Amino acid sequence: MMLVFDILLRKMVKTLTISLIKKYWKRQKGQKTLPECQSVIYEWSKFFRSGHFGFSIIKNDYNQNDVIDKKKIKEQPIVKVDYSKFEKRINLISTPTLEGVWSDGTYKVGIIKTVDGYSGFIINADKTSWTPNQLKFLINNNKEKADLWMKDFSKRENQKVDIIGNNLINIGNVLYLKRLSRTYEDTQEIKDYIKFLYAGNKSYFQILSGKTAYIRIPAFDLDYKKQIDSAIAANSANIEKTENLIIDVRYNDGGADTSYEKLIPFLYTNPIRTVGLQHLSTPLNNEVMLGLSKNENFDEEHQKAYEEAYETLNNNLGKFVSLSDEIVKVKKLDKVLPFPKNIAILINNGNASTTEQFLxxxxxxKKVKLFGTTTSGALHISNMSDVVSPDGNFELRYGRSKSYRIPEMAIDDKCIQPDYYLDNSITNKQWMEYVRKIMEE
Structure with missing residues (x-):
């Protein structure tokens, strides 16, 4: 029976693969520009790996405006509006609406209420092919979804709209608009939310109450390790005398494992088991290890370890190599801190890679509970590298290692589940206060 099932499965996979090849072979014939080529290759590759993969245009002398389909520019819808009258009218609106003048730094747009919803039209967009009054996006009447036209006039439909207070809009995590006029006062809750989640890549700490402390870690990139360690060290005394701790890693998409080392003592209660991985040894891949051995963000002990790893990999070219004698490493600390007693970690689908390893x-x-939504699911194939195509037009980002967790503890495409699911009735802006009340009550 199993043999029959295996044969049927192989035939199905073969049929699907052939169908996919035919589909994209037909599509690629009509592609003439770099963006079109990049799009087809990226979509094709995503069939095989959804996370820890990238394919992008990098050619230095490439000017996207020179190759945009002129027909698309000409056919882009126009929003008929007298800008001077529009500006005078919005300055008289006392109650906040989406109508107003907004900017993301590249596009200055006006938003006006129309029959179809809220139309975002171009006011100014220097160094692009966009011209005044062209429709940049259309937000539907319930303000939850939008159709968005990208820089090259390609269309993305049904993008999620997140209205953040009175003066910020996030469309599809692609377009972040700040209101220019007229602006309105936000509540303290919104101000805190913006301060916590939209303050760049710097770690942030705050005492929320007599029982709860909060630390925001927006990224685990190696370049941020020193400032993460510094933020933790500067506030460790407060953390160690506070009953509850909220660690906010929403939209933190990873980096380097060493960047979260200083957080472990606060959450430690028992030995932590970490399943190891194997590195694919190739001359190109191994050069990364050599570079890490000279990286000043690491101390001498880490640099030496990377140098030894480079030598081990070079002695085993063409193989998957484990850099440890142990498939599972067990981390033991000397003590369990009495405080914090309870730790909540805020997570969402913006979490991937190293952040998932941290989770x-x-x-x-025993102290930790995860609050939020499922993560992204990009961890089995890890340790990212990039390589430029022979023609110099594109860059491929790929993983150099695979985890021993596969297939018993699959994370990729399955994600890490929260202990407490925060459904849509609890907005992102309410998460922190909602979790604080649960911990304290």
């Missing part, structure tokens, strides 16, 4: 470690603690 797997944190979940083993």
């Amino acid at each position: 797997l470690a944190a979940k083993q603690s």
Whole structure:
């Protein structure tokens, strides 16, 4: 029976693959520009791997405006509006609406109410092919979804709209608009939310109440390790005397494992088991290890370890190589801190890679609960590298290692689940206060 099932499965996979090849072979014939080529290759590759993969245009002398389909520019819808009258009218609106003048730094747009919803039209867009009054996006009447036209006039439909207070709009995590006129006062809750989640890549700490402290870690990139360590060190005394701790890693899409080392002592209750991985040894891949051995963000101990790893990999070219004698490493600390007693970690689908590795470690603690939504699911194939195509037009980003967790503890495409699911009736802006009340009550 199993043999029959295996044969049927292989035939199905073969049929699907052939169908996919035919589909994209037909599509690629009509592609004439770099963006069109990049789009087809990216979509084709995503069939095989959804996370920890990238394919982008990097050619230095490439000017997107020179190759945009002129027909698309000509056919782009126009919003008929007298801008001078529009500007005078919005300055008289006392109650906040979406109508107003907004900007993301590249596009200055006006938003006006129309029959179809809220039309975002171009006011000014220097160094692009966009011209005044062209329709940039259309937000539907319930203000939840939008159709958005990208820089090259390609259309993205049904993009999620997140209205943040009175003066910020996030469309599809692509277009972040700040209101220019007229602006309105936000509540303290909104101000805090913006301060926590939209303050760039700098770590942030705050005492929320006598029982709860909060720390925001927006990224685990190696370049940010020093400032993460500094933020934790500067506030460790407060953390160690506070009953509850909220660690906010929403939209933190990873970086380097060493960047979260200083958080582990606060959540530690019992030995933490970490399943190892194997590196694919090739001359190109191994050069990364050599570079890490000279990276000043690491101390001498880490640099030496990377140098030894480089030598081991070079002695085993063409193989998957484990850099440790142990498939599973067990981390033991000398003590369990009495405070914080309870730790909540805020997570969402913006979490991937190293952040998911951190969550797997944190979940083993008796102190920790995860609050939010499922993560992205990009961890099995890891340790990212990039390489430029022979013609110099594109850059490929790919993973150099695979986890021993596969297939028993699959994360990719399955994601890490929260212990407490925060459904849509609890807005992103309310998460922190909602979780604080749960911990304190």
